[in-house]
Amino acid sequence: MKKLINDPLKVTDEMVEGLVAAFPGLVRKLNGSNVIVRRDAPIKGKVGIIAGGGSGHEPFWLGYTGKGFVDATVVGAIFSSPTPQPVYEATKAVDGGAGVIYILGNYSGDKMNFGMAAEMAKAEGIVSDMCQVTDDVASAPKGSEDRRRGIAGNILVLKMVGAKAEEMATLEEVKSVAQKSNANLRTMGVALAPCTVPAAGKPHFVLGEDEMEMGMGIHGEPGIARMSIKSADEVTDMLTQRILEDLPFEAGDEVAAMVNGLGATPLLELLIMFRKLSRILHDSKIEIHRSFVGNYSTSLDMAGASITLLRLNEELKHLLDAPASTPYFYQR
Amino acid sequence: MKKLINDPLKVTDEMVEGLVAAFPGLVRKLNGSNVIVRRDAPIKGKVGIIAGGGSGHEPFWLGYTGKGFVDATVVGAIFSSPTPQPVYEATKAVDGGAGVIYILGNYSGDKMNFGMAAEMAKAEGIVSDMCQVTDDVASAPKGSEDRRRGIAGNILVLKMVGAKAEEMATLEEVKSVAQKSNANLRTMGVALAPCTVPAAGKPHFVLGEDEMEMGMGIHGEPGIARMSIKSADEVTDMLTQRILEDLPFEAGDEVAAMVNGLGATPLLELLIMFRKLSRILHDSKIEIHRSFVGNYSTSLDMAGASITLLRLNEELKHLLDAPASTPYFYQR
Numbered sequence: 001m002k003k004l005i006n007d008p009l010k011v012t013d014e015m016v017e018g019l020v021a022a023f024p025g026l027v028r029k030l031n032g033s034n035v036i037v038r039r040d041a042p043i044k045g046k047v048g049i050i051a052g053g054g055s056g057h058e059p060f061w062l063g064y065t066g067k068g069f070v071d072a073t074v075v076g077a078i079f080s081s082p083t084p085q086p087v088y089e090a091t092k093a094v095d096g097g098a099g100v101i102y103i104l105g106n107y108s109g110d111k112m113n114f115g116m117a118a119e120m121a122k123a124e125g126i127v128s129d130m131c132q133v134t135d136d137v138a139s140a141p142k143g144s145e146d147r148r149r150g151i152a153g154n155i156l157v158l159k160m161v162g163a164k165a166e167e168m169a170t171l172e173e174v175k176s177v178a179q180k181s182n183a184n185l186r187t188m189g190v191a192l193a194p195c196t197v198p199a200a201g202k203p204h205f206v207l208g209e210d211e212m213e214m215g216m217g218i219h220g221e222p223g224i225a226r227m228s229i230k231s232a233d234e235v236t237d238m239l240t241q242r243i244l245e246d247l248p249f250e251a252g253d254e255v256a257a258m259v260n261g262l263g264a265t266p267l268l269e270l271l272i273m274f275r276k277l278s279r280i281l282h283d284s285k286i287e288i289h290r291s292f293v294g295n296y297s298t299s300l301d302m303a304g305a306s307i308t309l310l311r312l313n314e315e316l317k318h319l320l321d322a323p324a325s326t327p328y329f330y331q332r
Numbered sequence: 333m334k335k336l337i338n339d340p341l342k343v344t345d346e347m348v349e350g351l352v353a354a355f356p357g358l359v360r361k362l363n364g365s366n367v368i369v370r371r372d373a374p375i376k377g378k379v380g381i382i383a384g385g386g387s388g389h390e391p392f393w394l395g396y397t398g399k400g401f402v403d404a405t406v407v408g409a410i411f412s413s414p415t416p417q418p419v420y421e422a423t424k425a426v427d428g429g430a431g432v433i434y435i436l437g438n439y440s441g442d443k444m445n446f447g448m449a450a451e452m453a454k455a456e457g458i459v460s461d462m463c464q465v466t467d468d469v470a471s472a473p474k475g476s477e478d479r480r481r482g483i484a485g486n487i488l489v490l491k492m493v494g495a496k497a498e499e500m501a502t503l504e505e506v507k508s509v510a511q512k513s514n515a516n517l518r519t520m521g522v523a524l525a526p527c528t529v530p531a532a533g534k535p536h537f538v539l540g541e542d543e544m545e546m547g548m549g550i551h552g553e554p555g556i557a558r559m560s561i562k563s564a565d566e567v568t569d570m571l572t573q574r575i576l577e578d579l580p581f582e583a584g585d586e587v588a589a590m591v592n593g594l595g596a597t598p599l600l601e602l603l604i605m606f607r608k609l610s611r612i613l614h615d616s617k618i619e620i621h622r623s624f625v626g627n628y629s630t631s632l633d634m635a636g637a638s639i640t641l642l643r644l645n646e647e648l649k650h651l652l653d654a655p656a657s658t659p660y661f662y663q664r
Contacts, residue, residue, distance in 0.1 A: 002524045002544070004564040004601040004637060011600060014564075018603030021610035022623035058599035059626075192334045212334070232336040232346075264596035266632050267390035268343060269336040271350030278353035291354035294391075294660070295627070300598050303633075305336060328626070330662045 001201045003301075008198035012055045012077050019062055023327040026066045030093055033086035034075040036065045038326075041072065041094045047165040047174045048072065048094035050102050051158055052087065053110050054079040056197070057218060059328035060155060060297035066326030069162040071100075074114075078197050078300070079219045081109030087117030091126055099127035099171040103158055103178060105150030106132040129171055131178035133157050135187040135308065137246045138215025138224050151218050152260040152297040153185040153308040156320070159329070163322035181316060186243040187258075189306030190235055191216040191223070195263065195299045204302075214238065218262070218299040232269065236276040239307045244284065249311060251285035256292065256320055258308035263298035265305055270294065273305060289317055333533045335633075340530035344387045344409050351394055355659040358398045362425055365418035366407040368397045370658075373404065373426045379497040379506045380404065380426035382434050383490055384419065385442050386411040388529070389550060391660035392487055392629035398658030401494040403432075406446075410529050410632070411551045413441030419449030423458055431459035431503040435490055435510055437482030438464040461503055463510035465489050467519040467640065469578045470547025470556050483550050484592040484629040485517040485640040488652070491661070495654035513648060518575040519590075521638030522567055523548040523555070527595065527631045536634075546570065550594070550631040564601065568608040571639045576616065581643060583617035588624065588652055590640035595630035597637055602626065605637060621649055 005011050012034060019036065020029045027036050042048065051061045052074030062073045072090035076082035091100050102118070104110045111132065118128045134145055135153030157178055164177045191213045194203040204220040207213060212235070215223030230238075249255065259274045261267070274293045281288055289312055297306075312320065324331050337343050344366060351368065352361045359368050374380065383393045384406030394405045404422035408414035423432050434450070436442045443464065450460045466477055467485030489510055496509045523545045526535040536552040539545060544562070547555030562570075581587065591606045593599070606625045613620055621644055629638075644652065656663045 002541075002561055002635065004522075004524070004567060004597060005604055006563045006565050011604060014607050015600050015603040018605070018607035018610070018625070021620075022603070022606050022625045056598075056600065058603070063599075190336075192336070209334075229334055231338045233338050235336060263598050264633060264635075265336060266388075266595050266630060267395075267627070268347050268388065268632065271347040271354070271390070272337055272343060273350070274354050275346050275350035278350070288353075293350070293354045295599070298598060300600065301596060301635075303334065303596075325664075330664070332657075332662070332664055 001196050003198060005198055011198050012075060015055065016075055019327065026325065026327055030089050033089050035072055035086050035090045036062045036075065037072045037093050038066045042096040044096045045098055046096045046168055047098045047171050048096060048100035049162050049165050050090050050094065050100050052082055053105055053107065054081060056300045057297050063328030064155060064158060064326045066324065068166050068322055068324030069326045069329060070158055081107065081113050084113045084116035084120065087114050088120045091117060091121040091128065095126045101171060101174055102128065102130040103161060104130065104132050105154060106134045106148060127171060129175050131175060131182065133182050135185045136217065137186050137188050137242055139217060142246055149217050149221065151187050151189065152258060152306050153187045153310065155296050156185065156256055156310050157181045159324065160316055160319035162324065163319040177319065181310065184311035186246050187306050187308040188215055188239045188242050189304060190214050190239060191262065191302055191304040193264065193303035194220065195302035218297060232272045233276045236273045236307065237280065240277055240280050243307060243309050247311060249286055249309060254287045254289045254312045256290045256310040256312060257281065257288045258292035258296065260297055260306045260308065261295040262302040262304040263295065264301045264303040267294060270305055277307060290320055333528050335530060337530055343530050344407060347387065348407055351659060358657065358659055362421050365421050367404055367418050367422045368394045368407065369404045369425050370398045374428040376428045377430050378428045378500055379430045379503050380428060380432035381494050381497050382406065382422050382426060382432050384414055385437055385439065386413060388632045389629050395660030396487060396490060396658045398656065400498050400654055400656030401658045401661060402490055413439065413445050416445045416448035416452065419446050420452045423449060423453040423460065427458045433503060433506055434460065434462040435493055436462065436464050437486060438466045438480060459503060461507050463507060463514065465514050467517045468549065469518050469574055470520050471549060474578055481549050483519050483521065484590060484638050485519045485642065487628050488517065488588055488642050489513045491656065492648055492651035494656065495651040509651065513642065516643035518578050519638050519640040520547055520571045520574050521636060522546050522571060523594065523634055523636040525596065525635035526552065527634035529632065550629060564604045565608045568605045569612065572609055572612050575639060575641050579643060581618055581641060586619045586621045586644045588622045588642040588644060589613065589620045590624035590628065592629055592638045592640065593627040594634040594636040595627065596633045596635040599626060602637055609639060622652055
C-alpha cells in the first residue's frame with residue numbers, strides 16, 4: 001500500500017483537520033467530533049441541511065458544506081456510518097428553529113444512526129426529517145427503487161435542497177425538493193481497479209488485468225456484470241442506455257449531466273466519456289442544462305467513473321443554478 | 333493499460349471536444365485546431381492571455397480558460413508542445429489590439445513553437461511577449477532559477493495575470509505581474525507511482541513497491557532523490573522545508589498555499605498533507621491568505637503530489653482574489 005498518510009486509523013481525523021485549515025472562511029469543525037458546519041450556522045428560521053456518512057468519497061460529503069448547500073456534514077470513518085452522537089451534535093449546531101433534514105445515501109447503518117440522533121434531538125424539541133437518495137440503477141431492479149444505493153447523484157440532490165432551504169422554505173417544502181429530485185435522478189458506474197482502505201492495507205477487491213465491473217458501488221459492492229475492458233465510447237454507451245431506459249428519459253427532457261471520477265481516473269478520461277455522453281443525449285433529443293465533469297464522489301483510489309442524469313423542471317433548474325459557496329463547489 | 337479511452341492517438345482531440353460539450357457557455361474551440369478560447373474573446377483593448385503546452389495535465393491548461401483567467405489555451409498532444417500554427421491561430425483569435433502574452437512552462441519546445449508563432453503574428457502587426465514559469469525548486473539549483481521547470485504554480489501566475497489583464501492593464505504591466513509572481517513562487521513534488529501515456533501503453537518509468545521519488549517533474553523528469561516511502565507528515569515536511577529555504581520565505585510573509593494532486597492520489601491524502609503544511613507555516617509565522625487543495629496540474633494517472641507556496645504582496649493578493657469564471661476555477 002503506497003499512500004501519503006500517517007496513521008491509517010487517523011486518516012479521517014487528519015483529513016477533517018486539513019479541510020478546516022484550508023477553508024477557515026467557509027467552514028468550521030465542532031469541538032470533539034468530526035462534524036463540519038458552515039461558518040455562519042445556525043441561520044435563524046432556515047431549515048438545516050445535514051448530510052453525512054462514511055468518508056473515503058472526498059470531496060463528497062464534507063467538501064460541499066457551505067452557503068447554498070449543506071449546513072453540517074457528519075464524517076464517519078472510511079466507508080463507515082457515523083455514530084448517533086456526532087449526528088446529534090450536528091443537529092443542535094445547525095437547527096435555526098425551522099427543523100433539520102438528513103439527506104443520506106440508502107445504507108442501513110446511516111439510516112439507523114441518523115434515526116437515533118433524530119430521536120435524541122426530538123427530545124429537545126428539534127423537528128427533523130430524512131430522505132435517502134437511491135440513484136444507482138445497478139443496485140436493484142426497476143420497481144424496487146427504494147432498495148437502490150445512493151451514489152454520486154446525491155450531490156445534485158444536496159445542491160438543490162440547499163438552495164431551497166436558503167430561500168427560507170419550510171421543512172416540508174425542502175423535503176419535497178429532495179423527493180422530486182431523487183425521483184428524477186439516475187446513476188450507474190464502472191470500476192476498473194479497486195481502492196485500498198488504509199486500515200486494511202490491501203485492495204478492497206480483485207479485478208483481472210483486462211477486466212472491468214459494470215454497476216459496482218462506491219464501497220466495492222458487487223455490480224451486475226464483469227467483462228473485459230471496452231472503449232470509453234462503449235462503456236459510456238452501456239451506462240447511459242441503462243440510465244435512459246430506467247427512468248425513462250425522453251426526447252424533450254432537460255437534464256443535468258455528470259461524469260464523475262472514482263478517484264484514480266484522470267480528468268482526460270472523464271472528458272472523453274462526456275464527449276460521448278453529450279452525443280448520445282443530442283441524438284436522443286435530450287438537452288443538457290448544466291454539466292459536471294470531475295471527481296465529485298470518489299472511492300479513495302478506485303479507478304473508474306459513473307454517469308448521472310437528473311431530469312429537470314423549471315423549479316429544479318432554478319435551484320441547481322442558484323449560488324453556492326463551499327470548499328469544493330462554488331457558483332455565483 | 334486500463335483506461336477509459338478510445339483511440340490512444342485521439343485522446344487529446346476527444347478530450348477537447350468533451351470540454352467544449354460540457355461548458356459551451358464558457359468556452360469555444362477554434363475550427364480545425366485544439367485551441368480553446370473564452371466565449372467572448374477577443375475583448376477590445378484587453379491584453380490577451382495565452383497559455384498552453386502538452387496535454388495530460390488536466391484540468392491544467394485548458395480547464396482554466398475563461399473570464400479573469402486565460403483567453404486562449406493551445407492544447408498539444410500528451411506531454412508534447414503544440415506546433416506554431418495553432419498558437420498563431422490562438423493569437424489572432426484573442427488579440428483585442430492591446431497585444432498578447434504567452435505564459436508557458438519552461439520547456440524548450442514550447443519556447444520555440446510559441447516564439448515562431450509570435451513572429452508570424454508580428455508580421456500581421458500583433459504585439460506579443462512571453463513569460464516562462466520556473467517554480468520547480470528541484471529542477472535546478474538556487475542561482476540557476478531560469479533553468480527550472482514550470483509546474484503547478486503556473487496556475488497561480490495565470491490567475492493573477494488574467495486578473496490584471498481584466499483590469500485593462502497594458503502588456504508591460506501584465507508582464508510585470510507574471511514576472512513578480514514567478515519570482516515569488518516555489519513548488520516541489522513527489523511521485524509514488526508512474527503514469528501511463530496512452531499511445532505508449534506502458535508505465536512512463538518504474539518505481540519500486542516501496543519507493544517514492546522526490547522532486548520528479550510532471551512528465552516523469554528525474555527528481556533529486558529516490559527513497560523508501562515516508563509518512564505524509566514527513567514527505568510534506570521535506571517538500572516544504574526545501575521550498576521555504578529556497579526563496580527564502582520568512583516570518584511575517586503572507587502566502588497562497590497549494591497541495592496539488594498528480595492524478596491518482598485521493599483528495600483525502602492531499603488534505604492530510606495540507607494539515608501538516610498549515611502547521612509548518614503556522615510555526616514559521618507565515619500566514620496563509622488563500623488555500624488550494626486538489627488536482628490542479630496532473631500527470632495523467634501518476635500518483636503523488638506537489639506543494640506550492642507563493643509569497644504575496646497587496647497587489648498579488650488583490651489579483652488572486654479577483655473574480656474568475658472558467659470550467660475548473662470559479663470565484664466571485
